[in-house]
Amino acid sequence: xxxxxxxxxxxxxxxxxxxxxxxxxxxxxxxxxxxxxxxxxxxxxxxxxxxxxxxxxxxxxxxxxxxxxxxxxxxxxxxxxxxxxxxxxxxxxxxxxxxxxxxxxxxxxxxxxxxxxxxxxxxxxxxxxxxxxxxxxxxxxxxxxxxxxxxxxxxxxxxxxxxxxxxxxxxxxxxxxxxxxxxxxxxxxxxxxxxxxxxxxxxxxxxxxxxxxxxxxxxxxxxxxxxxxxxxxxxxxxxxxxxxxxxxxxxxxxxxxxxxxxxxxxxxxxxxxxxxxxxxxxxxxxxxxxxxxxxxxxxxxxxxxxxxxxxxxxxxxxxxxxxxxxxxxxxxxxxxxxxxxxxxxxxxxxxxxxxxxxxxxxxxxxxxxxxxxxxxxxxxxxxxxxxxxxxxxxxxxxxxxxxxxxxxxxxxxxxxxxxxxxxxxxxxxxxxxxxxxxxxxxxxxxxxxxxxxxxxxxxxxxxxxxxxxxxxxxxxxxxxxxxxxxxxxxxxxxxxxxxxxxxxxxxxxxxxxxxxxxxx
Numbered sequence: 001x002x003x004x005x006x007x008x009x010x011x012x013x014x015x016x017x018x019x020x021x022x023x024x025x026x027x028x029x030x031x032x033x034x035x036x037x038x039x040x041x042x043x044x045x046x047x048x049x050x051x052x053x054x055x056x057x058x059x060x061x062x063x064x065x066x067x068x069x070x071x072x073x074x075x076x077x078x079x080x081x082x083x084x085x086x087x088x089x090x091x092x093x094x095x096x097x098x099x100x101x102x103x104x105x106x107x108x109x110x111x112x113x114x115x116x117x118x119x120x121x122x123x124x125x126x127x128x129x130x131x132x133x134x135x136x137x138x139x140x141x142x143x144x145x146x147x148x149x150x151x152x153x154x155x156x157x158x159x160x161x162x163x164x165x166x167x168x169x170x171x172x173x174x175x176x177x178x179x180x181x182x183x184x185x186x187x188x189x190x191x192x193x194x195x196x197x198x199x200x201x202x203x204x205x206x207x208x209x210x211x212x213x214x215x216x217x218x219x220x221x222x223x224x225x226x227x228x229x230x231x232x233x234x235x236x237x238x239x240x241x242x243x244x245x246x247x248x249x250x251x252x253x254x255x256x257x258x259x260x261x262x263x264x265x266x267x268x269x270x271x272x273x274x275x276x277x278x279x280x281x282x283x284x285x286x287x288x289x290x291x292x293x294x295x296x297x298x299x300x301x302x303x304x305x306x307x308x309x310x311x312x313x314x315x316x317x318x319x320x321x322x323x324x325x326x327x328x329x330x331x332x333x334x335x336x337x338x339x340x341x342x343x344x345x346x347x348x349x350x351x352x353x354x355x356x357x358x359x360x361x362x363x364x365x366x367x368x369x370x371x372x373x374x375x376x377x378x379x380x381x382x383x384x385x386x387x388x389x390x391x392x393x394x395x396x397x398x399x400x401x402x403x404x405x406x407x408x409x410x411x412x413x414x415x416x417x418x419x420x421x422x423x424x425x426x427x428x429x430x431x432x433x434x435x436x437x438x439x440x441x442x443x444x445x446x447x448x449x450x451x452x453x454x455x456x457x458x459x460x461x462x463x464x465x466x467x468x469x470x471x472x473x474x475x476x477x478x479x480x481x482x483x484x485x486x487x488x489x490x491x492x493x494x495x496x497x498x499x500x501x502x503x504x505x506x507x508x509x510x511x512x513x514x515x516x517x518x519x520x
Contacts, residue, residue, distance in 0.1 A: 001019055001022075001023055001033060001034070001035040001036065001134050001136065002035075002036045002113065002114070002117040002133060002134065002135045002136065002140040002143050003015065003016075003019045003035065003036075003037065003135075003136040003137065003139070003140060004037075004038060004094060004095075004110065004113065004136075004137065004139035004140065005019060005037075005094065006019045006020045006023075006035050006037050006071075006078065007019075007020045008020075008046060008071075008072065008073065009037060009040070009042065009043040009046050009047060009071070009072075009078065010037065010038070010040050010042055010043050010094060012094050012095070013303070014161070014249070014384070014385070014386045015136060015137055015161050017251070017252070017386055018136075018161070018216070018249050018384075018386070019035060019136055020035075020071065020074070020076065020252075021250065021251060021252040021255075021465055022249075022250070022465060022468075022469065022472070023035055023074075023076045024074045024075075024076055024252065024465075025250065025464075025465030025466065025468075025469035026469050026472065026473060027074075027075060027076060028469075029469055029470065029473050031473060031476065032128070033076060033077075034076065034077040034078065034079060035071075035076060035077070035078045035079065036078075036079045036081065036113070036116065036117055036120065037078055037079065037080055037081070038080075038081055038083075038086075038087045038109065038113055039064075039065075039067065039080040039081050039082035039083060039084075039087050039088070040087050040088075040090070040094065041087070041088050041089070041090075042092070043078075043080055044067075044080065044082075046072055047069035047070065047071070047072065047078060047080065048069060048070040048071070048072050049069060049070060050067045050068070050069040050080065051067060051068050051069065052065060052066070052067050053066045053067060053068055053079075053124070053125070053126040053127065054066060054124070054125055054126060056081075056116050056119050056120075056124065059083075059111075059112040059115045059116055059119075060107075060108055060111040060112050060115055060176050060177045060178070061083055061085070061086050061105070061108035061109060061111065061112035062083060062085065062086075062112075063083075064081050064082060064083045064112065064116060065082040065083075066079060066080070066081060066082070066116070066124065066126075066127070067079065067080040067082060068080075068126070068127075079120070079127065081112070081113060081116050083109075083112060086105060086108060086109045086112065087109065090103070100337075107169045107173050107176075107177075108176070110138075110139040110140070110141075110142075110167065110202065111142055111176070111177040113139060113140060113143075114135070114140055114141065114142035114143040114146050114177075114202075115142070115146050115177065115178070117133055117135065117140065117143045117146070117147070118133075118143060118146035118147045118149070118150045118152060119150065120133075121133050121147050121150070121152035121153075121154040122147075122150045122151065122152045129154070130154050131154055131155065131476075131480050132154060132155050132156070132157060132476045132479060132480060133147060133152075133154050133155070133156050133157070134156075134157040134158075134159070134472075134476075135156065135157070135158045135159070135206060135210070136158075136159050136161060137159070137160070137161040137162065137165070138165055138166050138167035138202045138203045138206075139167065139202070140158075140206075141158070141167055141201075141202030141203050141204075141205050141206035142177060142179075142202055142205050142206070143156065143158070143206070144156035144158055144205070144206055144209040144210040144211070145179070145183075145194065145205045145206075145208075145209040146177070146178070148209055149178060149179075149180075155211045155212075155479040155480060156209070156210045156211045156212075157210060157211065157212045157213075157214065157475065157476070157479070158206040158207070158210035158212075158213055158214070159213075159214045159215070159216065160203075160206075160207075160213065160214070160215045160216070160220075160224065160383070161216055161383055161384075162383050163203070163224050163229070163230065163231045163233055163383075164231050164307065164381070165203075166196070166201055166202065166203035166204070166231070166233065167201065167202030167203055168196060168197075168199040168200070168201045168202075168203075169199060169200050169201075169202075170199065170200065171184050171195065171198065171199065171200050173200060174200050179194070179200070183195075184200065187236075191208075191239075192208060192209070193208070194208060194209075196232075196233075196236075197232065203233065204233065204236055207233070207236050207237060207240055208236065208240065210243070211243070211479055212243050212245070212475060212479060213240060213243050213244040213245070214244070214245050214246070214247050214472075214475070215244065215245075215246045215247075215383065216246075216247070216248065216249050216383045216384035216405060217246055217247075217248045217249070217383060217384045217404055217405030217408045217409075218246035218247075218248060218408055219246065219403075219404050219405065219407050219408045220246060220381075220382075220383045220384065220404040220405060220408075221244055221245065221246030222246070223381070223403070223404060224237055225237055225238055225241060229381055229404075245471075245475070247468050247471050247472060248384060248405055248408050248409060248468055249384040249386060249389075249405065249468065250389075250463055250464050250465035250466070250467075250468045250469070251386055251389045251390060251393070251463050251464065251465070252465075253393065253463065253464045256366070256369075256389075256390050256393050256394070257393070258275070258276070258370055258393070258394050258395070258459075261366055261370070263362075263363040263366040263367055263370075264279050264366065264367065264370045265278045265279050265281070265282035265367075265370075265371075266278035266279060268370075268395075269459075270395065270455065270456050270459035270460055273395060273452075273455065276370065276371075276394075276395055277293060279367065279370040279371040280293065280297060280371045280372070280373070281293065281371075282367065282371060283297065283330060283367055283368065283370070283371025283372065284297065284328070284355075284371070286355075286367070287330045287355025287356075287357070288351070288352065288355055289328050289330070289352055289353065289355050290328070290352045290353075292326065292328070294326070295326045295327065295328050296324070296326070296327045296328070296373050296374060296441075296442055296445045297327075297328045297329075297330065297371065297372050297373045297374070298327065298328065298329045298330070298372065298373070298374045298375075298376050298399075298438070299329075299330050299331075299332070299368050299369065299371075299372035299374065299375050299376070299391070299396065300313060300329065300330070300331045300332070300333065300375075300376050301331075301332040301333060301365060301368050301369070301375070301387055302333050302377065302379075302387060303333055303334070303335045304333045304334060304335030304336050304339040304340055304343070305335045305336055305339070306336070306380065307379060307380055307381065308335075308378065308379050308380075309378035309379055309380055309401070309429060309434075310333075310335065310336065310339045310378075311336075311339060312378060312429060312430065312431050312434060313376065313378055313434065314339060314342045314343060314346065315431040316431035316432075316434045316435050316438075317329060317346055317354065318346065318349075318350075319431065319435060320434075320435060320438055321350050321353055321354065323435075324442060327353075327442065328352075328353055328354070328355070329353065329354045329355070329376075330354075330355040330356075330357075330368065330371075330372065331343055331347075331354070331355070331356045331357065332357050332359075332360065332364060332365065332368050333358070333360065334358050334359050334360060340358050343356050343358075344356065344358075365390070369390045369391050369393075369394040369396050370394045370396075372391070372396045373396060373397065373445060374396065374397050374398075374399055374438075374441050374445070375387065375388060375391035375396050375397070375398045375399065375400075376399050376400075376434070376438065377391075377398050377399065377400040377401070377406060378400070378401050378434055379400070379401045379403060379404075379406065380401070380403070380429055381403055381404055382400075382401065382403050382404040382405055382406045383404050383405060384404065384405030384408075384409075385400075385404070385405045385406050385409070388400055388406060388409060388410060388423070389409060389463040391458075392409075392410075392422055392423070392458035392459065392461055392463065393458075393459060393461075393463060394459070395455040395458060395459045396458075397422070397423050397424070397441065397444075397451075397454050397455065397458060398410055398422075398423035398424070398458075399423065399424045399426070399434075399437050399438055399440075399441050400423060400424070400425055400426075401425070401426060401427075401429075402425040402426060402427050406425070407425060409461075409463070410422055410423040410424075410425055411423070411457070412424060412425040413440070413444060413454065418444075418450055418453040418454055418457065420457055421454060421457060422454065422457045422458040422461055423454070423458065424437050424440050424441050424444075425437075
């Protein structure tokens with residue numbers, strides 16, 4: 001696995017959870033998995049028994065020291081790429097500074113990660129040579145291409161976690177990653193091109209050059225082939241749709257288990273929900289809400305961004321609070337400064353009804369899902385989403401947009417019967433759409449028997465990695481079982497071109513930073 005995040009070593013969102021839990025599930029199936037991760041300070045602080053292996057020289061961002069360690073909560077081995085000038089001293093932000101600006105050297109940081117993965121794929125002392133390299137999201141997007149340039153025999157898989165983030169950089173930076181100029185020609189003339197609207201695209205490089213592509217849900221794999229969800233990449237994806245598969249994410253159901261969760265006020269299960277009432281009381285108290293066991297308590301736990309329809313949620317909240325005098329809302333999240341400020345104003349205007357915590361911590365998220373009755377998960381697009389899976393595991397019923405992985409994982413409740421329903425889905429992006437969907441949920445909440453059926457269905461849903469890990473395992477086996485000589489798919493002319501473009505590390509690094517500063 002090659003990724004910019006892996007919980008609990010480094011995490012900014014669902015990517016970190018997915019990479020770690022997927023790796024653990026694959027190891028349970030007997031797959032020998034390890035994770036290559038940037039050497040963030042937070043990662044070095046949390047790993048177990050870090051051991052130096054040696055150096056990887058002449059990466060796009062300079063020389064790196066490679067370390068082997070272990071995850072603190074599993075048997076998954078991790079490789080840390082130590083490049084202190086790129087990954088140390090950055091505070092808590094993995095990609096951005098405290099003002100929300102992308103780090104100016106992100107190109108060098110993540111091109112180095114991909115280049116290190118390609119180097120390991122060709123053989124590094126002290127590391128078992130992989131048969132499959134699985135790269136995650138745009139940060140690792142150059143990996144499949146650089147593997148070909150290096151002549152690696154390993155096969156490549158790339159997972160699209162969020163197509164909206166593509167890693168697009170000026171074409172002039174290509175030489176510093178060893179990318180030959182012929183791959184920057186406009187696509188009609190060069191089918192292997194990674195040029196994307198006059199930029200060098202990490203995401204396009206992965207889509208074009210990976211042996212197999214996956215998206216994090218079946219519906220999202222279909223959606224990204226359309227202009228509405230394709231972020232201008234739909235044409236590239238259509239040309240490579242034959243190697244694209246949707247595999248929905250799972251969760252670590254041992255970590256997210258209401259029967260054995262140390263963060264909760266009281267444990268509970270789908271057979272005995274008494275503990276959930278205690279968790280609701282604790283949540284109301286912690287957010288300064290009126291303690292009322294019969295008030296519908298709605299949780300909003302996500303990034304406060306336009307993708308998550310947070311602007312529309314802010315518009316809908318006053319009307320919902322006025323229409324349903326007993327309903328309460330709790331918000332846990334951070335993001336857009338203007339949205340944060342709007343929510344602060346709403347919380348001040350509705351004391352005891354709207355509780356707000358700007359920020360994020362893992363224990364608070366567990367208590368949020370355990371104590372709430374309903375999760376409001378609005379989104380303009382949602383590749384998979386893990387929040388709704390956590391909520392259902394804890395008997396909190398999702399009200400969510402009918403997009404991507406939300407539609408794949410939530411069974412909508414029909415008007416007069418619950419059947420196998422686990423939540424409420426809605427179409428549209430207006431405040432009135434959210435308002436109507438919440439009304440459906442509140443009507444069901446007013447019928448205790450109906451609500452218990454919904455909770456039982458949601459809590460018994462299998463959201464583990466078992467099925468999805470099996471599909472990834474089959475994909476790896478199919479890739480490695482293809483007949484032919486190892487490395488036959490690696491173009492020799494690209495490898496030769498890459499070697500001919502090598503300059504000294506110091507020169508490349510200085511030129512890259514100078515170009516980035518000039519362009520910025």
